Amino acid sequence: MWFLKYVMGLNPAAPQRYLILGTAYHALLEGKSPGEIARWGADFAEVLPEATELFKARTEKGPPLPKATAIEKELRISSIPMTSKPDREEPNRVVRDFKTTSVRSKDDDAFWSVNGEIIGEMLAADATTCIVDIVNKNDGKTTQLEVTQSPEKIRALEELVEDLIEELNVRLHRARKMGGLSAIFPKRMTSCVGKYGRCHYYDRCWSGGAARLLYKKSPNNGRWIPMLTPEGSAYGADMQVTLTPEDIKAIAMKAIAEGL
Numbered sequence: 001m002w003f004l005k006y007v008m009g010l011n012p013a014a015p016q017r018y019l020i021l022g023t024a025y026h027a028l029l030e031g032k033s034p035g036e037i038a039r040w041g042a043d044f045a046e047v048l049p050e051a052t053e054l055f056k057a058r059t060e061k062g063p064p065l066p067k068a069t070a071i072e073k074e075l076r077i078s079s080i081p082m083t084s085k086p087d088r089e090e091p092n093r094v095v096r097d098f099k100t101t102s103v104r105s106k107d108d109d110a111f112w113s114v115n116g117e118i119i120g121e122m123l124a125a126d127a128t129t130c131i132v133d134i135v136n137k138n139d140g141k142t143t144q145l146e147v148t149q150s151p152e153k154i155r156a157l158e159e160l161v162e163d164l165i166e167e168l169n170v171r172l173h174r175a176r177k178m179g180g181l182s183a184i185f186p187k188r189m190t191s192c193v194g195k196y197g198r199c200h201y202y203d204r205c206w207s208g209g210a211a212r213l214l215y216k217k218s219p220n221n222g223r224w225i226p227m228l229t230p231e232g233s234a235y236g237a238d239m240q241v242t243l244t245p246e247d248i249k250a251i252a253m254k255a256i257a258e259g260l
């Protein structure tokens, strides 16, 4: 998943419904109109009523949102080669991350407290606190968990990224020697289905036919375009990617040759 998403920038042609729902919910919170979201595609139009219900649950039942100082602003983290995009930056060095879920756990506090995405958002925005702002898809209840930054968490994240880079370099070295991409990026079967459902790339890895199609993000708005099908796309044929394992290998080797 990491290789397809972050190195090659390819996304499944048919994202999981919960991800489309999450994107529509975030868009409503960013102030996009339902009409605009519906025009992003049939998948978005389908989830829009549910996204609107969640949006109402959050804005009508949840605590008021302070005025944002920035929304969805991409920030570079200086200590590690990563960028991060908090949903909102708020006064007093606070960032906020909106989540939709149907699964709650007594360990949610502990889970989010050491979540790399959350720690990265605080680091990128130089924030001391992140509010993980959750709406439950089953009953519309909202929960706000407060995660605080610490030097230990920052160091742990930096070490994790350093470790990933080292691992990637070892794998790329093996790729140059062996040329066998599947051996270098094996399927991580323990991550195919998790607490929140199937991996974004599940159909790519485990299905056949059109479900294996991948696509690139639109250069126009950077959003997912779940429009690519074997028949074509409303966004232009140049955005369509129908990759065989051999194509992936060729692209990967080119990326490797160019030093990524």
Ligand code: SF4
Binding pocket: 001, 002, 186, 187, 188, 189, 191, 192, 193, 199, 200, 201, 202, 203, 205
């Ligand atoms: S479905 Fe499994 S093997 Fe495929 S990208 Fe996701 S985690 Fe990796």
